[in-house]
Each structure stands twice: as structure tokens, then as C-alpha cells.
Amino acid sequence: MSDHEKLKQLIVDTFLLDEEEFSLDLRKDDVDTWDSLGVVALAVAVEQVFGYHLKPEEATSLASVADLVVILKREGVQFDS
Amino acid sequence: MENGLADEVLAQRASEDGSGLHSVETLPMVDLGRLSRDAVAWVSPSVRTRLAQYLTCPVLPTGEFASGCSTLVVAGGGQRIDFAKIWRAEHEDVRLVVVPTLWGSGADASPIAVQNLNSGGKRIFMGPQYLPNVRVIVPDLAANLPESLARAGAGDTWAHALEGFTSPLANETLRRNLARLMNRMLERGIRRHPDWFDFSAEACAGQAQSSVGLVHGIAHVLEPSSAWGHAELCRRLLWPVFRYNSSQSSKFQANLREYGIDPGDVEEVLRALYEPADYEVLIPSMVERWRSILRDPSTRTNCTPVRPGSLEFFRHEVVVSE
Numbered sequence: 176m177s178d179h180e181k182l183k184q185l186i187v188d189t190f191l192l193d194e195e196e197f198s199l200d201l202r203k204d205d206v207d208t209w210d211s212l213g214v215v216a217l218a219v220a221v222e223q224v225f226g227y228h229l230k231p232e233e234a235t236s237l238a239s240v241a242d243l244v245v246i247l248k249r250e251g252v253q254f255d256s
Numbered sequence: 257m258e259n260g261l262a263d264e265v266l267a268q269r270a271s272e273d274g275s276g277l278h279s280v281e282t283l284p285m286v287d288l289g290r291l292s293r294d295a296v297a298w299v300s301p302s303v304r305t306r307l308a309q310y311l312t313c314p315v316l317p318t319g320e321f322a323s324g325c326s327t328l329v330v331a332g333g334g335q336r337i338d339f340a341k342i343w344r345a346e347h348e349d350v351r352l353v354v355v356p357t358l359w360g361s362g363a364d365a366s367p368i369a370v371q372n373l374n375s376g377g378k379r380i381f382m383g384p385q386y387l388p389n390v391r392v393i394v395p396d397l398a399a400n401l402p403e404s405l406a407r408a409g410a411g412d413t414w415a416h417a418l419e420g421f422t423s424p425l426a427n428e429t430l431r432r433n434l435a436r437l438m439n440r441m442l443e444r445g446i447r448r449h450p451d452w453f454d455f456s457a458e459a460c461a462g463q464a465q466s467s468v469g470l471v472h473g474i475a476h477v478l479e480p481s482s483a484w485g486h487a488e489l490c491r492r493l494l495w496p497v498f499r500y501n502s503s504q505s506s507k508f509q510a511n512l513r514e515y516g517i518d519p520g521d522v523e524e525v526l527r528a529l530y531e532p533a534d535y536e537v538l539i540p541s542m543v544e545r546w547r548s549i550l551r552d553p554s555t556r557t558n559c560t561p562v563r564p565g566s567l568e569f570f571r572h573e574v575v576v577s578e
Contacts, residue, residue, distance in 0.1 A: 188563040191550055212556040219424050220561045223505060 179254050181224050182247070186240055189213065189220045202239045217243075225252055280365045280387055280457075285310060285394045288329075291353045295327035296320075300336055303357050303397060307331055310394065319343070327351045334361030337388070338369040345369075345385040354388040357397050358405055359452040360412030360487040362460020364391045377480065391457070395450040403448070410446045411491025411529050413456045415471045417441065418494070418522070420463030422501070422511065422559035427466075434462045435515035442521050446528065470562055471497045473555030477548045478541050484534075492538065495530035496574040498523060503569065504560035535574065542570055 176184075183197050190208040203209045209217075214237075218229045221243070227250045237243055244254060283291070292313040299307060299315050313329060314322070318336060321328065328350050330340040337354050341363070344352045356364040363369070365388070369381040401409075420426060421434040437458050444451050474497070475489040482489060501508040502519075509519040542549065546567045549555055555562050 188561065188565075191547070191564075208551070212553055215424055216556045216561065219559070223561055 177254075178225075178247075178252050182240070182244070182254070185217075185220050185224050189216050197240075199241050199244060200239065203237060221247075225250070227252075279461075281390050282365075282454075283390055283392050285392060288353075288355070288392050288394070291327065291390060291392065292329050293327075294325055295329050295353070296322050296325050297329040297331065298336060298340060299330075300332035300357055303331055306396060306400065307355070307394065321347070321350075325350070327353060329353045329355065331355035331357055333358040334363040334370070335372065337361075337363040338371065341369040341386045341388065342371060342381055344388075345381070345383075348385070351390070352388045353390045353392060355392045355394055355397075356453050356456075358401065358409050359398075359456035360409030360490075362413075362416065362456045362458075364388060364453070365457035366460045366464060368460075368464065378476075393450055393453050398448050398450040398452065401448050406448045406452070407446060407529060408485075408487035408491050409452065409456065410441075411494055412487035413452065413459045414438075414441065414494055414526065414529070415475075415490040416459035416463040416468065417455075418498075419469040419471055419554075419559075420459065420466050421515075422508065423463070423466035423469060423557055424559060425466040425557060430462060430465050431511075431515055434459070435512075435517050437462065438517055438522065442517075442525065446525065467557035468554045469497070469558035470500070470549075470555050473552035473558065473562070474542065474549050476552050476554060477545045478538065481541065482538075489538075491529045492531060492534050495523070495526040496535060496570060498526050499574060500566065500569050501558070501560045503573070508559060539571060543567065 183194070186192065186201065187194055187197055190206050190213055192206070206213070214234050217237075218234045222228055225247055227247065229246070233246055248254065288310040289312050292311045295313040297311055297313050297315045298318040299311070304315065311329065316322070318339065326349070328340060328344060330337055330352065331354075333356070337356065340352060340354070344350055354364045367382060367384055367387045369386045371379040371381065373379055417434050417438050421431055421438065426434070437455060440451070441455050444455070471490055471493045474493050475486055478489055479486055484492070512519045512522065546564070550562060550564065
């Protein structure tokens, strides 16, 4: 599974979305399950899937999936272009 | 998870619900006579005779009070105690003395009260106003507790302690405290001993500082339509969820070891509480309600990710027969 596919599955599973709802532009404000508990669940999932421990300020400041991609790319995760 | 994120989430929750770290004074049985002066009591019928020698106040039907009395003594399980806590919050000048007759919920030492609604749902009350003033442990009540209730209560206590410990919201201090608690529970074993009243209270207080996880997420969703209550469900779900978490991350058991707990010892206890035939009965409900289980707040703070596809583990990878 590519990193892009892993990310998609992670976001869909964590926030209980339908696959069609995923996009890199998906914003926190548009997802009702992206609340404080969602942030916790996201951090747990990111660590399990990508092995990266989101810093508290990173996790709480994420406004979109794109923001998460920026962080993961910085940590060496390769996403399909 | 780093403490900073956990602290922020917990602070937000604390400001929302007023919960926090509080304590309840624990007094010995010999004080019960003194405590029940100028009081009325609500007492579970199953222990009324046994407690009669200690209580000096009139016993009224639960919900009734005598004006002019300053103290309410409540002896019973979590539901009766929670009812009293909710009642007392509306009568702030009444001192609340609780005598737990069951362990598991930790209601006797918790700032949380749960009201079961006629619709099958639950309403949760949180805040220091829901803490009893005093708790009294009567050792004799432990010795005479039916075995089935002792096992269910131990299951609820283990669920609180283990899920509170493994919660991504737990900090190092809490983990150390809950690790010590779990080792005491391992040492005591599943038996009818008054230590379990304190184990239950400490476990409940511990998970209130972090969160619970998938055991509670499943139990919360299945309870309204299950023949089993919360504690019985927790008892039956502990081992399957332990196995699930172990399969998802090597850190799950490594964390236990890091704090001086042998995961093998824990698994042995949880396996002893598990009953394959009963688990098999739960599976259809889990399948039907899996999406609701995923959305339960407790599931969302489980120590390993729980996904739509995780259901297959519970359907096919948990041993369902000996």
C-alpha cells in the first residue's frame, strides 16, 4: 500500500468517513468527528501507521489533511505526486 | 502520546464537565453508627439485615427523605449510590455517606454519576458536587457477596484500571499509580475480599484522569439491549480486547512491562474472567452495532486504533470455544 493510500485509509478510519469524502483538502471544520477525541485518535493512528509521534502543538494545530501531509513529508514520508 | 496533547485534551474536558481530581474520606465500619445519627438510610434489600446492627437511623424507601435530617446513608451498588449522588446534588446541605455493597463501578469514590434512562440510554453527571462526603467499608459485605457479582465487579475494576493505564491520555504519574494498583489486584486475585472495594475506587478515580477504551466503548453500546449489565459485559470483553490491542501494537504489552506489570499475568486473569459461550452470544450485536461502537467516545480513546475492519478480529480471531 502506498503512503497516499495509507493516509487515506487512516483519515477515513479515524474520522469514520466514507472513502469518497477523503481529499487532501479535507478540512477539520468540515468533519464533525475531528474534535478533541478525534485529535487523540488521529495521533494514535499516525504513530501506528507512519511511526511518527505528533507533537502536541502539531496535532492541535492541524486544520486540514494537507497540514498533516506537510508534517509527514518533513519526516520523510513519501507521497505520490 | 506526549503529555502536552493529553494535558490539553484533559483540561478541555475538565473545564467542560467540572471533573477533576478529588478524594472521598474513607472511614472504618465502627464509625457507621456515629455517622448515621440525625440521618436516614437507603439500603439495598440484600444487605438490610446484615447492616441493621451498624445503622442507628431509620431505613426509608430509596428516594424518600426526612426533613430536618442532616445526613443520608446509602448502602448499595453503583446504581443506588449514583441515584443518591444525583439527589444529593440538589440538596447540597445534606451530607452523603455511602457504603458500597459491590465493587466495580467505583461510584462510592467518583465525581461521576450515571443515570439510566427509560429510553435505554444513559445520562452522565460530572462534578465535585457528585462526590460523596464519606465512604464506609464493611468487610462482612465482601465475604458474603455472590461469586458472580464478585467476578463481574472485578471485571469492571480491571477494565477501569487497564484502560485508564493504557489510555493515550494517561501521564507517567497516573501510569505508575495504576501499575501499582494492578499489581496489588494481581496479588489479591479474583476473590471476595474487602480490598476490592478500594481497588474499585482507585481504578475508577484513575480512569477519570485519563479515559477508558474499547472495552467500555463496546459495553456502552451493547448495554441497552443486553441481558447483561455493564460490569458483566466488561468482564466478558476484557480478554478479547486485550488480545486485539496486543495484535495491533507491540507497545501495548511493552508499556505494561515498562511499569513493572507482567502482561502474561494480566492476560491469565482476564482469560479466567472470559467465557467463550457468552462471547459468542455477543458477536451478532457487535456486528450490528459496530459503527456505533466506533463512534463511542471511549472507543475513540482506545490505546490502539479501532477501525471498521477491526470487527473481523473480534469475529474470527478470538477463540470462541475451548
